[in-house]
Structures are given as structure tokens and as C-alpha cells.
Amino acid sequence: MKLSIQGIGAVTPLDDYPAPLFRNLADEPNEGQKSAGLYKVEDTSGVFDFVSKKKLRRVDHFSRLGLLAAGRAIEDTDPEIISKQNMGIIVATGFGALETTFGFLDSYIEKGDRLASPTHFSNSVHNAAAAHISICYGIQGPNLTVSQFDLSFICALMTAQIWLYERKADAVLVGACDAFCDVLGYCINEFYKEKKCKSYGFGESAFFFIVTRGDQKSRYGYINDISMGGPDNLDMLHDKDNLMIISPSAVEPCCPDFSRFVKKNDQVVLINQLSAPTDCGTTLFRAMGFGMNIQYLKQGKDGCYGRFNFVKQ
Amino acid sequence: MELKQKLKKMIIEELQIEDITPDAIDDEAPLFGEGLCLDSLDAVELVVQLQVYFGVEIKNLEEGRPALQSINTLTEFVNARLSAQ
Numbered sequence: 001m002k003l004s005i006q007g008i009g010a011v012t013p014l015d016d017y018p019a020p021l022f023r024n025l026a027d028e029p030n031e032g033q034k035s036a037g038l039y040k041v042e043d044t045s046g047v048f049d050f051v052s053k054k055k056l057r058r059v060d061h062f063s064r065l066g067l068l069a070a071g072r073a074i075e076d077t078d079p080e081i082i083s084k085q086n087m088g089i090i091v092a093t094g095f096g097a098l099e100t101t102f103g104f105l106d107s108y109i110e111k112g113d114r115l116a117s118p119t120h121f122s123n124s125v126h127n128a129a130a131a132h133i134s135i136c137y138g139i140q141g142p143n144l145t146v147s148q149f150d151l152s153f154i155c156a157l158m159t160a161q162i163w164l165y166e167r168k169a170d171a172v173l174v175g176a177c178d179a180f181c182d183v184l185g186y187c188i189n190e191f192y193k194e195k196k197c198k199s200y201g202f203g204e205s206a207f208f209f210i211v212t213r214g215d216q217k218s219r220y221g222y223i224n225d226i227s228m229g230g231p232d233n234l235d236m237l238h239d240k241d242n243l244m245i246i247s248p249s250a251v252e253p254c255c256p257d258f259s260r261f262v263k264k265n266d267q268v269v270l271i272n273q274l275s276a277p278t279d280c281g282t283t284l285f286r287a288m289g290f291g292m293n294i295q296y297l298k299q300g301k302d303g304c305y306g307r308f309n310f311v312k313q
Numbered sequence: 314m315e316l317k318q319k320l321k322k323m324i325i326e327e328l329q330i331e332d333i334t335p336d337a338i339d340d341e342a343p344l345f346g347e348g349l350c351l352d353s354l355d356a357v358e359l360v361v362q363l364q365v366y367f368g369v370e371i372k373n374l375e376e377g378r379p380a381l382q383s384i385n386t387l388t389e390f391v392n393a394r395l396s397a398q
């Protein structure tokens with residue numbers, strides 16, 4: 001069953017939403033720009049357009065990223081099409097609220113378990129963003145957070161597909177959200193030094209899509225053929241007219257198994273984006289922006305892959 | 314800095330209350346519901362931070378309820394505990 005995309009919203013380290021997302025893939029920030037801080041989203045104040053400052057007092061950066069992207073997706077969707085009573089929410093995250101989690105662990109280490117901050121704890125759980133989004137926007141359907149590193153977003157898409165097929169929801173706000181922090185930057189650099197390979201770019205961003213069953217007409221296009229599995233049971237379409245986008249794992253060395261999926265005459269792009277592990281969302285956004293059909297393949301951990309296709313019609 | 318000011322500063326910083334200065338907090342105003350509009354999670358955070366900042370423990374609801382009414386009642390409670398130490 002295909003999914004029909006009804007609304008989109010994103011937050012990335014690139015300013016001037018949404019224009020930079022629709023630039024050429026070759027326009028990724030260069031090394032100089034990366035070191036200038038393009039890993040981080042410096043300003044999430046746009047979220048106050050959707051939720052009052054008072055309500056966001058205790059809400060941390062990770063959840064604000066999710067709230068802002070989700071708010072933009074809801075704003076982008078025709079209210080006649082969706083009902084918040086029958087809308088579910090699925091947030092995919094590779095690492096959760098890292099900075100808050102480390103803050104909680106620091107207070108635990110420094111002051112002991114009895115004096116660790118309860119506010120930090122409540123925000124450190126992975127489903128904090130999904131909870132804030134459903135409370136602030138009044139989404140009353142099922143609520144789930146998926147955390148499977150690189151394959152989180154594809155797993156979330158599969159779940160959205162099942163909810164819609166089983167009519168647990170008539171629309172699903174599905175998205176990916178990950179936040180960068182200094183500890184992660186340090187760990188990644190050390191990890192890659194040890195592995196003697198170039199650092200893969202981690203960054204932060206949030207992407208949300210409102211999807212409905214495929215029989216509803218879409219302004220943007222459709223997602224279909226979502227699947228996960230090992231190299232032996234994952235078939236790519238090999239439509240030479242559709243660009244194949246291959247995205248390596250953020251936590252595994254680049255896998256030679258990629259060659260198994262590529263056939264002669266396939267048009268292939270290997271991406272290495274700043275916004276991993278939410279890069280599936282970036283790619284989908286860009287495919288919509290350029291109005292092109294894509295076959296997307298994402299490498300996960302331990303030889304596992306995920307894939308989906310995006311088609312305009 | 315006097316105790317009352319320290320408590321107000323602690324509340325603003327630890328409970329992440331924006332756009333307010335310690336002097337703007339009314340000493341008599343209720344901390345919960347109205348006034349500063351704190352909630353139950355703030356109450357738990359406040360109990361933890363009183364222990365971190367002043368070494369003062371609120372052990373149960375009977376102690377906590379009267380102490381956490383306003384800045385004045387909280388100051389009296391912390392003062393009494395510090396004097397007893």
C-alpha cells in the first residue's frame with residue numbers, strides 16, 4: 001500500500017526554510033562551513049508561532065526541533081483533509097535527546113541518584129518529543145517513538161503504513177528528529193580515528209510528513225515499496241529512469257554489499273549528509289522539491305537495509 | 314545575598330522561568346496554580362534543588378505543603394531548618 005504525502009515540514013541547520021532544502025544535492029556545506037557550526041540548528045524560535053512560550057518552558061532543544069517541524073507540516077496540510085482525532089504520530093530518532101540525557105547523567109554522577117534532576121529525566125526519554133507534539137497540537141490518535149539508529153525513519157514509515165491499512169488512523173504525522181551535541185561530536189571523531197576512516201557527518205534536524213492512504217490525491221507524491229531486510233531479501237526496482245540514492249550508515253563502516261543492489265545503467269548517487277541519522281527525511285524532502293522519482297536505499301547496522309521509493313504520481 | 318533572593322534566583326534558574334527577575338516575584342503570591350503557575354513536576358524539581366543548594370530536605374507532604382505556598386513560607390521553612398542544623 002502506498003502512502004500519500006499531504007503536508008511537509010522541516011528544521012535544518014540551513015537557514016531560510018524551506019529554500020535551501022530544494023538546492024542541488026551538490027550544494028552540501030563544505031568543510032569550512034561545517035566547522036563554522038552548521039551541525040547545529042541555532043534558532044528554534046519559529047516554534048513560538050505554533051506554541052506559546054509559557055507552554056514550552058521546560059521543553060528542551062530536541063523536542064523543540066520536533067515541535068517546529070511538526071508545526072510546519074500541520075500548517076502545510078489542508079485542514080479539510082485531516083482530523084486530529086484520527087491522526088497518529090510516529091517520531092523516529094536515532095539517538096533521542098542526547099544533550100538532555102547527558103545533562104541528566106552528569107547530575108546523577110555529580111550529585112547521586114537522589115538529587116538527579118527530574119526535569120532532565122522527563123525530557124531525556126526518547127518519546128518526549130512525540131508526547132510534546134501530541135499535547136501541544138491536540139493529536140489524539142496512536143503515539144509511538146521508534147529508535148533503530150539509521151533505520152528509524154524507514155521503520156516509522158512501515159508502521160504508519162500498517163496503521164493506515166488497519167484503519168487505526170486516517171492520517172499519520174510521521175517524522176524523524178535528532179539533535180547534535182558536543183559529546184556526540186567528540187565520540188564520533190574518536191571512533192573514526194580508531195577506525196582510521198574519514199568522519200561521517202552527524203548533524204541535527206527534524207522532518208515531518210503528514211501521510212494518508214494512497215487513494216487520496218497528494219500535492220507532493222507518494223511513498224511505496226517500503227521494506228527492511230538483509231541484502232538477500234531486499235529487491236531494488238532498478239528502474240533506469242529513477243535515480244537510486246544510496247545512503248551509508250552513520251554508525252557502521254561503508255558496506256561493500258552496496259554493489260549487490262546496483263545494476264548496469266542504474267543512475268546512482270551515494271550521499272553522505274550532515275543530517276544523519278535523519279537523512280532519509282532530507283532525501284525525501286529534496287526528491288519532492290526537485291519533483292523526481294527516487295529509489296532510496298539506507299544501510300543499517302549488522303547487514304540490515306531499509307528502502308522505499310518516492311514517486312510523483 | 315539574603316536567603317529570599319537566593320531562593321528566587323534558584324527558582325528562576327532551575328525551573329527555567331523566562332522573562333522574570335527575582336525582584337518581580339511577589340513574596341506573598343502562591344507558587345503553584347496562580348502566581349508563578351508552577352506545577353507538580355516543578356514541585357519535585359524544587360524539592361531536589363532545595364537539597365542541592367541548601368542541604369534542606371522536604372521529607373513528606375505534611376512538611377512540603379505549608380512550606381511551598383509562597384516565597385515567604387519557603388524562606389521561613391529553609392531558615393528554620395538551617396538554624397536547626
